[in-house]
Amino acid sequence: MIEVQNVTKKIGDKVILKNISFNVEEGQFITVLGPNGAGKSTLFKILSLLMKPTSGVIKINGIAVNEGGIALRQKLGVISHNSFLYDSLTARDNLLFYGKMYGVKKLEERVREVIQQVGLELSFYQQVKTFSRGMLQRLAIARCLLNDPEIVLFDEPYTGLDQQAIDILNNVLKTLKQRKRTILMITHNFEEGVELSDRILILNRGELVFDEANLYDLKSLKEIYRKKVGISA
């Protein structure tokens, strides 16, 4: 599904990622953990096709990213701590706009579908600036689901969420997992989402220091993290 082969990223003379390799199989849920400055967000940018690696290859469904071009973005969905939503637009107009950018078919119906999935029907015609943080995140999830992505990338999705929004996000993760979507989550937060994942990767100083199936409970996972990274979670 996603193959990352010997990816190295240098910015100027600084090596941000050192020779990273891992595969993500279809329907797998992977969590990438790591402290600040470990290269998590660079890895996220490379996987979301925003940034080209200095060397190494990334393949999605067997197609190398630099050959697949922008069409590959069609298969990707991204949920970040920023919502990517326009304040002055209504929920509906936001979704319609992004739907057009992704070339979604039967757009009006699809928009209604995703807004029901996140339970925001009643705020369909309201401007996004009136939304609470939780509602915003729900709409961001709806936005991400518009093009029915095969791969969903989460970048620190729990940052700044209240408990209700966290529950919704967890539900979305579960649903995506049931529907065999490939999920890759980048986070430094152990409390949420981690127990759902099939596999754990730990990044430290640009290197992949841990890559194993998630057979651990939270406590032993934290212990591993402390050993590998040198600081406690």
Place this chain on the structure above:
Amino acid sequence: MTFFRKALAIVEKDIKAEFHSKEMLSVMLVFALIMLVIFNFAFDVKKQIVNDIFPGIIWITFFFSGLLGLNRSFFIEKNQDCLLGLMLAPVDRSVIFLGKMLSNFVFLLIIEILTLPLFFIFLNIPVPQKFGFFLIILFFGSLGFVAIGTFLAALAANTRASDILLPVLLFPVLIPVILGSVAATKGVFFNLPFSEWSIWLKILGVYDLLFIVVPLMLFEILLEV
């Protein structure tokens, strides 16, 4: 064709957002009007000189209030990281440039159409015989302004000094458009024969073409992360 459809989707989005908030257009409009009043007093505009300085006055007003719009244009994209959202979508970077440029063009034209009658009224300017020509100049002058303006606004918005940097970057590069628009407008209002000022339309045309094509090519590099 999807290229233009998606660019137009960006324009539609910008117009809808502006229709809801009305922040940008109202500020641009009020600014243009206060400029009109300021010019009137600053130059103590009398009948004898008004014809000479009128073309300069309207273009300075349009470009300055256009500058406010340009600064705003990428501000709304940076809020909530929307620009990143656009960059993640399966569209070419040049679509984003074209869309933003066209919506800035629409906003500038709206301001021009709304304020122009007031200029004629308050400065007592007779409407020129060849008003159609003037509209053509308005079109090409404004297009050149938003083409390079949108590009440099995107550049400035990604620096630390975002909004104060734009005028310093923009106006030197804009000199040919400023000279061209003002000179051609003088040609129309002084009722000079077309052959005497048509060269300015050519200069504007070349400028517009150059500074639409080059930014389209460079926008991908500008938006690298």
Place this chain on the structure above:
Amino acid sequence: MVKMERGRVWDYFLGPLAYVVLSVAIYMVFVVAPEEKMMGVVQKIFYFHVSAAWVAFLAFFVVFVGSIMFLIKRDYFWDGISLASAEIGVVFTTIVITTGPIWAKTVWNAWWTWDPKLTTAIIMWFIYLAYVVLRLAAGEEEKTARFAAIFGIIGFLDVPLVFAAGRWWQKTFHPIVFNNPSGGLDPAMKPAFFISLFAFTILYIYLLVKSTRINLMQRELNRLKDMVKEKIYG
């Protein structure tokens, strides 16, 4: 580093060469070349004014080329050259727009004429000052180099249009034709003129080599500082 050391040979050669040719140029201009009948001694400014203008234009062309090369190769050597050349270009443009008025005041009794060449010079001055300001404001090193390169391309493409617009502006609104001194250059003045042109060019190359090296060393120094910081603070 090897490239740097090898380049140093040029310094030892270019510095003295610049000194010698500039001295010859000054001698030629003030001693050998005849005094112009109409304008008198002030005409001597012409040799330096035009040479400075040539160097300024050359310098900005080098910024243009360096910018394109940086965007293709992403090698900071090209960024170093572009920055050096832009700064030198601004200095020489400053010479152009200060010597211009001194000459104009004596010859046409006006400090400033919006002659298309002077207009282009002063607009170039603003464009490349903006280039320097942009570099200060951009942020991280990579972004600074990338944005500067983009602006270096845009700015240079604008120059011919500025010149064309300046020329037509003068033709339309100030149709007084100043007799152009460079057109009717007396054959006896030509050696002095070409030698100053040559001397200024050598001076430019010398400054470019030096300044580029300083920029690259500055970069190296910053990199080392970052490494030290990382070692200390982890």
